Amino acid sequence: MFARKNCFFLIALLLGLSGCAVISEEECRVGLWYERGLQDGARGRPQSQVYDIARECQNYDMPMDSEAWLQGHEEGVETFCTAENGYDQGRRGRNYQGVCTGPAADLFLLNYERGLAEYRVEQHYQSLLWRRDSLQRELLSLRHAYRNSDSEVQLRALHFQRSRLRWELQMLDMELHRYGLFGSRYSTSGFYPRGFFSARLFYW
Incomplete structure (x- = not known):
């Protein structure tokens, strides 16, 4: 042994x-x-x-x-080919190559698809957060450029960009609000707290 x-x-x-x-x-x-x-x-x-x-x-x-x-x-x-491992494989976003057979295959696949659905939701949620961070940085850069510009043409262009970014942020906020339905596990380290996106502190 x-x-x-x-x-x-x-x-x-x-x-x-x-x-x-x-x-x-x-x-x-x-x-x-x-x-x-x-x-x-x-x-x-x-x-x-x-x-x-x-x-x-x-x-x-x-x-x-x-x-x-x-x-x-x-x-x-x-x-x-266990139910627990099926969920774990899906939750980690791993590729399933159809190795399970018989009743174990049905149970594995059921739990794999459940885990995979949660994995995809979380990945989408993270991508929205990353995009929001990127938009916030763009808005900060625009604010700095807006305050230091004397050109009327440039100010109009910056104002247009600002309006576009604010609109996209509002659309992101609406989509991110939906994830409040998934509970507190989406408020872990690296994620924004629930209700954070309703604040208007970040618009200018």
Whole structure:
């Protein structure tokens, strides 16, 4: 048991060092096919990956024990295809490659889609906040330019830009208000507090 844990740790380390490559020459040399299949399955990687691994190792003139990998992969997938992990994968915005089968697949997918919907809502909310920050900075720059300009033509242009930015800010505020329905978790560090966007302190 201790040896197997050490093997699993070693394959995890090698996977981390190999980056985005399917498999490295060193990993082909080490083998640990059951352990690698176990980890690939637990990460939700498809069974078809066995062909990519075998091809890469063949390029290094090293054989792959596909049966051991498939056995490990099958067991790893069982730990991946749970309702809890489905939600977690979706909540993190990760791509699901359809590895689950049977009743577990339906339960996984149901929770995955629920988590993914929340992830997309939060991402959209963040993008609105970032856009609002950008608009506020533009307005501050315009205010400085407006106060230091003596050109009537430039003042008219700045006034037009200011009106456009204020209108966009108001539209953003209206959209951001909708997110108050999602509760206090959207008022975490890095987010604006609820009610913040109704203040008129930022308009000039």
